[in-house]
Amino acid sequence: MKTVRIEKVTDTVREMCMEVNYQLSSDMCKVFENARSTEVSPLGRQILDQLAQNLEIASKDRIPICQDTGMAVVFLEIGQDVHFEGGSLEDAVNEGVRMGYVDGYLRKSVVRDPLIRENTGDNTPAVIHYRIVPGDKVKITVAPKGFGSENMSRVFMLKPADGMEGVKNAVLTAVKDAGPNACPPMVVGVGIGGTFEKCALMAKQALTRPAGSHSAVPYVKEMEEELLERINRTGIGPGGLGGSTTALAVNINTYPTHIAGLPVAVNICCHVNRHTVREL
Amino acid sequence: MDRKISVPLSAEDAASLRAGDYVYLTGTIYTARDAAHKRMQEALDAGHSLPFDVRGNVIYYMGPSPAREGRPIGSAGPTTASRMDKYTPALLDLGLLGMVGKGRRSPAVREAVIRNHAVYFAAVGGAGALLSKSIKAAEVIAYEDLGTEAIRKLWVEDFPVIVCMDAQGTDLYETAAESFRREE
Known part of the structure; x- marks a missing residue:
């Protein structure tokens, strides 16, 4: 005891x-810097530069x-x-x-x-x-959790017959609907399985998993990679003003579910995706 | 095109801006978000006047974090504009000429923007610390009990925004994303 x-x-x-409100976590720093080097839109790069300046000021002056x-x-x-x-x-x-x-x-x-x-x-x-x-x-x-992105989050109670494609479409639908409202580049937390409330909780927990890490389940890891690429093909871009960086990470958590169901929750977060962990 | 513009807006400036223009605003603007819009609408419904004359003015959809000592304001980035869509056409019809926020607007707002030759700007969402540096002074002028949602008058200098919807109704969110779309 x-x-x-x-x-x-x-x-x-x-x-x-x-x-967590002044300082970007190290995992987010890494995926953010990576995006700055790959963004194809000039305006998109300008917006990412502004966000980088913003992070510097926040950390230095302790402004959120x-x-x-x-x-x-x-x-x-x-x-x-x-x-x-x-x-x-x-x-x-x-x-x-x-x-x-x-x-x-x-x-x-x-x-x-x-x-x-x-x-x-x-x-x-x-x-x-x-x-x-x-x-x-x-x-x-x-x-x-800020509510610009929280408001764009969704729960889809899919049918088992909707399968893998149904899940991918649900995630892409939520991301496209969120568009510029969720302060892209986004981080997308997804919960698949469980019950109505369990999938929503998993989606939230998925956001706290280090960005850039992947699920230990091989097919889930593949889905994370494929969805990130497809989201970045939507063209939404930084600030929603066009570009190749719409999301920085897609994190998916799964759980056993009922024979009759395929719950999917998509929790959208902005590029800051505040999360920090300590152990006592 | 990069432009420097003074606020309140002149009708000529508002009508001449085009979606995609990068604009630096200098002068005074007013903050109002969900709760303040609701109160302004209630004031109009009751036949009362608004806490400030909206004619020619720009409303910034923003609720700041508290200011540290010696600073006029805390973090001060835009909030999602669509939550104000319900109230916006009435304000535009009263002469409001500009809005600063982030995200898409409703068809009704777009029509009101065209009808009144107004403009909707986006500030970069999530850049609240950076944007606060362009705000030189802030004063609560109404609804103080709403805290962060009170109406504030802001004195801004070279406040950076992008024209997202111009007086012709062109929507940058639609056109820009489309040009970078690479889906099958």
Whole structure:
């Protein structure tokens, strides 16, 4: 049994919220720089250069990369031999988000009720996903999600007969519909299988997998590569103003599903694709 | 074509811009996004006047992050324009001449842009830190309770935008993507 003080969780989440909003993660840096060297459109290159300048300023001056600093999505993988001491874990995460967003000059974008729409003033609550795993570690992933791209995300409840082509078409449809709205170049997270909610969660988790890495399942890896290439043939380009860089990565996660179904979720993200991981 | 233009816009400048022009705006513009548009529409419905005279003006669809000490504003990039489509034709018909945002517009907005010889600019989405450097001052002028969604008057200098829809209704999002499409 390992004891983790709840304040440690709060401090860690606070720091992660700030870091992830000022600094592009190293995996995203790599795929972004790669795109700058391959983009064929002059305007597209100019836009990628602006985004590169933007990243420099954000990191140097600690100004958020984007004014939409997102709704904080937090994944907690908790070892089953961990004991938390000092208060409620959920409260500790939300306190970390509150402190990070207030102290870090991050935008407060959360409304208390989806229809009454009064801003909570501190960007809480976060959306928290818990998973209990073997061991005595706590793995925290913070992935604030902006809504320009979140609004363009989709769930398709396909039929088994739709098969592989149906899945590819669903992803391409979501990307084309998103077009310039999702601040391309995008990162595309896809969840295939499970149930209605499971595929959506997988799509979100897929976004937190390092860009440029691939699924361990050979056919899924092939699909990731093929879809990335096909998305980059749509012509949408940087900023949606034309070019050969529409997506920087396609990450697909899969899960067993029901004999009658083929759920597919497509979670679209912008070129920043904020995600950061720490272990306690 | 690269152009430097002062804002508020003159009718001549607005009508002469063409989709694809790279434009630097200098002068004053106003921010408004979802909640502020809803309130402006409610004001119009109730027969009240708007918090600022939209004639000749440019609305920037933007809700900034908080400013650090000594800075006029935080990160300040465009938000998705289509969420304002429902409210936009009425504002254009009242004399609004320009909008800055990102993403596609509805057919109704396009018709109103043509009808009023207005212009829709895109700023680069996701470049909020860079764009904040072209904003020299900011002042909340209405709906302060809306926080980031309040209406702000911004003083901008060489604020970089691209003409996405011109007074003739040409839509750069359609034409530009088409020219780079390589699908079978």
